[in-house]
Amino acid sequence: MKKTTLIFSTLLLTLLSCKQIAQTKSEEKPANIENENSLKAKIESVIVKKHLYALSSDEMQGRKPGTEGMEKATKYIENEYKRIGLKTFKDLNSYRQNFIHDNIEMSNIIGMLEGSSKKDEFVIVSAHHDHLGMKKDGEGDLIFNGANDDASGVVGVLSLAEYYAQKGNNERSILFVCFTAEEIGLVGSNYFGKNIDPEQFVAGINLELIGKQPKTGPKTAWLTGFNRSDFGKIIQKNLKGTDYQLFPDPYTKFNLFFRSDNASLAKLGVPSHTFSTTSIDTDEHYHKVSDEAETLNIQVLTETVKAVAKGTESIIKGTDTPTRIKLTE
Numbered sequence: 078m079k080k081t082t083l084i085f086s087t088l089l090l091t092l093l094s095c096k097q098i099a100q101t102k103s104e105e106k107p108a109n110i111e112n113e114n115s116l117k118a119k120i121e122s123v124i125v126k127k128h129l130y131a132l133s134s135d136e137m138q139g140r141k142p143g144t145e146g147m148e149k150a151t152k153y154i155e156n157e158y159k160r161i162g163l164k165t166f167k168d169l170n171s172y173r174q175n176f177i178h179d180n181i182e183m184s185n186i187i188g189m190l191e192g193s194s195k196k197d198e199f200v201i202v203s204a205h206h207d208h209l210g211m212k213k214d215g216e217g218d219l220i221f222n223g224a225n226d227d228a229s230g231v232v233g234v235l236s237l238a239e240y241y242a243q244k245g246n247n248e249r250s251i252l253f254v255c256f257t258a259e260e261i262g263l264v265g266s267n268y269f270g271k272n273i274d275p276e277q278f279v280a281g282i283n284l285e286l287i288g289k290q291p292k293t294g295p296k297t298a299w300l301t302g303f304n305r306s307d308f309g310k311i312i313q314k315n316l317k318g319t320d321y322q323l324f325p326d327p328y329t330k331f332n333l334f335f336r337s338d339n340a341s342l343a344k345l346g347v348p349s350h351t352f353s354t355t356s357i358d359t360d361e362h363y364h365k366v367s368d369e370a371e372t373l374n375i376q377v378l379t380e381t382v383k384a385v386a387k388g389t390e391s392i393i394k395g396t397d398t399p400t401r402i403k404l405t406e
């Protein structure tokens with residue numbers, strides 16, 4: 078009996094001292110603290126829902142550039158960037174990149190998480206916060222709420238910003254950009270493209286219409302311009318072992334690669350693609366006043382944003398770099 082007790086106490090002592098060593102080590106190494114924060118990083122459906130309902134509410138008046146509603150949407154996004162702790166980009170002194178188009182003052186909204194070891198290499202996470210505004214007259218609902226198009230994408234941008242800020246392990250810098258005036262011809266993203274050095278941009282992650290289950294099935298999304306770089310293959314590799322799958326764009330005849338803001342960067346050579354989950358050929362609410370938050374599936378939206386986070390991990394960390402895009406058209 079005694080012997081056993083002795084062995085037991087020795088074991089206990091050894092265990093205790095091991096624990097002590099482990100504790101001292103974690104105090105010495107900030108990397109371990111980082112890991113702890115990293116484990117806490119989450120994309121939660123309650124937050125996703127809150128952003129979606131706020132951005133597509135009637136108060137935002139369809140988010141047309143130059144309107145009061147657009148200003149409200151802009152302020153909402155700015156407040157979130159600030160709460161998350163994003164920095165401003167290069168020589169901008171606020172999150173707004175202002176410019177004038179057709180005599181209307183408009184702004185892209187840009188926030189940055191600086192990379193630790195590769196701060197001059199940028200990954201851009203984007204969506205467009207503008208939409209079609211309001212019908213001038215008529216009966217009933219006059220507001221184009223644009224819940225799926227593209228409040229869903231902006232929700233993705235905000236959720237990913239918060240997620241990566243909590244993770245704190247981005248080796249590359251990440252730019253979170255809400256582009257304006259997409260609906261009138263990719264105006265905001267074109268302006269943005271003219272003011273950057275495209276060589277510093279290693280990848281573009283654009284989110285459009287990500288709030289509905291696609292025809293490719295539950296827990297799937299599709300990517301435009303899949304074969305134009307190996308970006309999509311990197312995402313597929315990172316999603317292996319999860320229950321989420323990424324497919325090439327099934328609507329190639331619609332030319333969607335050139336119909337969203339990813340194109341403004343792709344034409345500069347940046348491997349920049351759009352994730353989507355919506356059956357664009359049959360969706361009854363596309364560009365209608367009925368594109369309301371209630372018609373979206375919060376679970377699909379949340380799962381998709383999580384999959385984008387997981388799928389792009391190695392690009393954010395700097396271990397994968399997608400091939401450049403060469404456009405011949």
Ligand SMILES: [Zn+2]
Pocket residue numbers: 205226227259285286
């Ligand atoms: Zn759109």
